[in-house]
Amino acid sequence: MAVAEPEEPKRSEGTTRRRAVRADAIRNREAIIEAASEVLAAQGTAVDVREIAGRSGVGMGTLYRHFPKKEDLIRTVLRRDFSKWADSARQAAIEARDPWAALTDFYQQALTGYARHSAIMENFALTWSAPDVAGIQQLRLVIEELRARATDVLRPGVTTDDLLLLLVSLGHAVQVTDECRPHMWNRLLHICLSGLRADHRELLPAEAAPDTNSWTRLLPGS
Amino acid sequence: MAVAEPEEPKRSEGTTRRRAVRADAIRNREAIIEAASEVLAAQGTAVDVREIAGRSGVGMGTLYRHFPKKEDLIRTVLRRDFSKWADSARQAAIEARDPWAALTDFYQQALTGYARHSAIMENFALTWSAPDVAGIQQLRLVIEELRARATDVLRPGVTTDDLLLLLVSLGHAVQVTDECRPHMWNRLLHICLSGLRADHRELLPAEAAPDTNSWTRLLPGS
Amino acid sequence: MAVAEPEEPKRSEGTTRRRAVRADAIRNREAIIEAASEVLAAQGTAVDVREIAGRSGVGMGTLYRHFPKKEDLIRTVLRRDFSKWADSARQAAIEARDPWAALTDFYQQALTGYARHSAIMENFALTWSAPDVAGIQQLRLVIEELRARATDVLRPGVTTDDLLLLLVSLGHAVQVTDECRPHMWNRLLHICLSGLRADHRELLPAEAAPDTNSWTRLLPGS
Amino acid sequence: MAVAEPEEPKRSEGTTRRRAVRADAIRNREAIIEAASEVLAAQGTAVDVREIAGRSGVGMGTLYRHFPKKEDLIRTVLRRDFSKWADSARQAAIEARDPWAALTDFYQQALTGYARHSAIMENFALTWSAPDVAGIQQLRLVIEELRARATDVLRPGVTTDDLLLLLVSLGHAVQVTDECRPHMWNRLLHICLSGLRADHRELLPAEAAPDTNSWTRLLPGS
DNA sequence: CATGAATGAGAATTCATTCAT
DNA sequence: AATGAATGAATTCTCATTCAT
Numbered sequence: 060m061a062v063a064e065p066e067e068p069k070r071s072e073g074t075t076r077r078r079a080v081r082a083d084a085i086r087n088r089e090a091i092i093e094a095a096s097e098v099l100a101a102q103g104t105a106v107d108v109r110e111i112a113g114r115s116g117v118g119m120g121t122l123y124r125h126f127p128k129k130e131d132l133i134r135t136v137l138r139r140d141f142s143k144w145a146d147s148a149r150q151a152a153i154e155a156r157d158p159w160a161a162l163t164d165f166y167q168q169a170l171t172g173y174a175r176h177s178a179i180m181e182n183f184a185l186t187w188s189a190p191d192v193a194g195i196q197q198l199r200l201v202i203e204e205l206r207a208r209a210t211d212v213l214r215p216g217v218t219t220d221d222l223l224l225l226l227v228s229l230g231h232a233v234q235v236t237d238e239c240r241p242h243m244w245n246r247l248l249h250i251c252l253s254g255l256r257a258d259h260r261e262l263l264p265a266e267a268a269p270d271t272n273s274w275t276r277l278l279p280g281s
Numbered sequence: 282m283a284v285a286e287p288e289e290p291k292r293s294e295g296t297t298r299r300r301a302v303r304a305d306a307i308r309n310r311e312a313i314i315e316a317a318s319e320v321l322a323a324q325g326t327a328v329d330v331r332e333i334a335g336r337s338g339v340g341m342g343t344l345y346r347h348f349p350k351k352e353d354l355i356r357t358v359l360r361r362d363f364s365k366w367a368d369s370a371r372q373a374a375i376e377a378r379d380p381w382a383a384l385t386d387f388y389q390q391a392l393t394g395y396a397r398h399s400a401i402m403e404n405f406a407l408t409w410s411a412p413d414v415a416g417i418q419q420l421r422l423v424i425e426e427l428r429a430r431a432t433d434v435l436r437p438g439v440t441t442d443d444l445l446l447l448l449v450s451l452g453h454a455v456q457v458t459d460e461c462r463p464h465m466w467n468r469l470l471h472i473c474l475s476g477l478r479a480d481h482r483e484l485l486p487a488e489a490a491p492d493t494n495s496w497t498r499l500l501p502g503s
Numbered sequence: 504m505a506v507a508e509p510e511e512p513k514r515s516e517g518t519t520r521r522r523a524v525r526a527d528a529i530r531n532r533e534a535i536i537e538a539a540s541e542v543l544a545a546q547g548t549a550v551d552v553r554e555i556a557g558r559s560g561v562g563m564g565t566l567y568r569h570f571p572k573k574e575d576l577i578r579t580v581l582r583r584d585f586s587k588w589a590d591s592a593r594q595a596a597i598e599a600r601d602p603w604a605a606l607t608d609f610y611q612q613a614l615t616g617y618a619r620h621s622a623i624m625e626n627f628a629l630t631w632s633a634p635d636v637a638g639i640q641q642l643r644l645v646i647e648e649l650r651a652r653a654t655d656v657l658r659p660g661v662t663t664d665d666l667l668l669l670l671v672s673l674g675h676a677v678q679v680t681d682e683c684r685p686h687m688w689n690r691l692l693h694i695c696l697s698g699l700r701a702d703h704r705e706l707l708p709a710e711a712a713p714d715t716n717s718w719t720r721l722l723p724g725s
Numbered sequence: 726m727a728v729a730e731p732e733e734p735k736r737s738e739g740t741t742r743r744r745a746v747r748a749d750a751i752r753n754r755e756a757i758i759e760a761a762s763e764v765l766a767a768q769g770t771a772v773d774v775r776e777i778a779g780r781s782g783v784g785m786g787t788l789y790r791h792f793p794k795k796e797d798l799i800r801t802v803l804r805r806d807f808s809k810w811a812d813s814a815r816q817a818a819i820e821a822r823d824p825w826a827a828l829t830d831f832y833q834q835a836l837t838g839y840a841r842h843s844a845i846m847e848n849f850a851l852t853w854s855a856p857d858v859a860g861i862q863q864l865r866l867v868i869e870e871l872r873a874r875a876t877d878v879l880r881p882g883v884t885t886d887d888l889l890l891l892l893v894s895l896g897h898a899v900q901v902t903d904e905c906r907p908h909m910w911n912r913l914l915h916i917c918l919s920g921l922r923a924d925h926r927e928l929l930p931a932e933a934a935p936d937t938n939s940w941t942r943l944l945p946g947s
Numbered sequence: 948c949a950t951g952a953a954t955g956a957g958a959a960t961t962c963a964t965t966c967a968t
Numbered sequence: 969a970a971t972g973a974a975t976g977a978a979t980t981c982t983c984a985t986t987c988a989t
Contacts, residue, residue, distance in 0.1 A: 229450060243409075250477055263472070573963065629901075668913055672895060693920075699920075775978095785955065
């Protein structure tokens, strides 16, 4: 399920002497990514590269050999972690007993596991402006799948992007309340999911024009 | 003591005879705050102080005379901008025709105006961990007021903190989609507000225990 | 007794309209000097000029009108304080009952009063390299007087400069021990004065050649 | 005889196989310390760090890699230079032919070599208020040793602290006269040492109470 | 290839001095 | 003439990236 990683060093194929990629090089690469993942999760992308090099037990030179720019390393890690995230959340959805439960379990899992990953959340924000940056696409595919399955129980007009943006928003809520009110986001999730159910039949506004007056239709009495 | 009174912007009001604050000093201070507000809105709090000094047309020394620490300037600007934000959103709420409209208009306004302000959003996230940082309190009061007014039309159990966290989350959504899908957040807002209405009577989970199984009760058919 | 201060602003004498120096200008000048003296005594010459302006209740502009350079102000203050110092120490000497007592009382007084004045001590060090900087000359004159009076009881060969350098050294000792061992310098003073008495008849080394072997003559047994 | 310097980077000797410290790194470290020592000796601790970096031929980053704070560098240099100082002065004492000569040679050497070192003298002044700052303790030990050896020829009641303070004072005298009267301090040294000899039997004043009248007893005739 | 030392362009802050009010 | 605001060069320290060993 993990996405192909194009950066993976490959054997050179044009030379007579085709030496396999050295085992320790691969090990180093893994160690760097693992350490970077931890550090990025804890501190976000503003970390000092030394911190990562130190934790992974390699020198700066090695790190920069594998990832010529800090940016490259971050992208690689994020791609990996987004994949893991998508996988774990999807797994939760698969095990659910019905489409609605799949959706709710998906959010539950997604927000419980990786939403504390600072760098993930930091970059999840870039979903829309630079969607190819990381493995976000996978997450989107999972959501697309869930949405398709749950069409009947979902409020009409809800799009995959809506669900994705909801995940982004709630992920932020998780980050924000993590230290002081660690379960507060759960209430928000309930509220939002309620609003997603099929018993709400009001049209969602088109993206193009923010129709201010549409609110009147939301009046409870109406 | 035949001192000719010069043009005085402000006299001190106490007994201490203090010189009126110089007009150009006030102007500079305003210019600094204004420039800082723009820059902070655009780039967040990680800006270079020189950028602000440059934009406001003053030297570094002047900036540091008014705000001895970068932090001081940021706090001042944030306080001001949070206030403006709260005021504008509250104004929208006041003009609304009923409690529900007040709530929806509040969110609408709040998310339209200042949610693009990077530094505001950056610090809004600190609401929970360091709530006294800025004029966030004002915003909270406005929300508290709205909640009280709207009790009848609000889903039972919804707290002011829920509404505040919702604002934080949606504010983030606005930021995230601002460049590419500028009105997308509006759909999310509709969804969330739907979930807030009184016709949802399921209990919201207590913060203490994330009750995973409570989701079953959300099944549309149930 | 106070030394003439050439910087003192004087009436202009070439114009028809000879306006007296404004009273408040004089008052300001005094206030600045007084404040500067306090601050310089407490913190040495590294103080911020603002501190002085603030304490004297005048603006920076006024301060700089009277003393175009920080250096100028310091020089003025030092000249004044060196004078005061010389006066007070000389007074102690005058009241003494004999030449030796005059000398000891002089040191006692000199080290008790002004030796805590940071800037004085800081600049006392410049006595030799730039002797005209401040009112040190007066102090030197007092010492010269004392030395002349005490010739009979003084070890032969002791010069005024020796006595002055001794004062510099002990002044430093006072500064150094002021906080933790406030009277320790007194013991050192006793020791040094003992060495100055006429019963020591060994020749002091000429300045030109540091005669290392001269020490043998100091052996107590000899 | 040279004291061990624990800061010196060494090859690890334990089981952890650590890379030997790179030769050029050591060279740089030495160069920095050496340059810093020169600059600190000449200008005191108020130097610009860039001056040191420039002189040692390394970039700012390198300097800060070795010494994360300016303070750290200064401390290291001072420790080294105090040690050197103590060693050289003690060496002179060891070679002396008797206890009194040891004392005099010690002072002679101590004042000849390092007393021109601005930063050393600057920090030597802190002996009393913050005695642990640097390797001052070593110097104190040497003096303690000398005092013990010379008890018979020393005026009764003279303490190690007295001798230390004398060194501080004379060190200052050296600094003060270094440029214009480079050997003048030598005369002062003679005077002070005379006052230290056993043939002076007057009691030194206790630190607690400065007994002004004790001076009468010092009258040469008495 | 791995290592970690070196680099140097910033970034925040201070302070003597000047200048508009 | 007085005021205190404005100036900006100087200073300490950081960190992504390069390079010698």
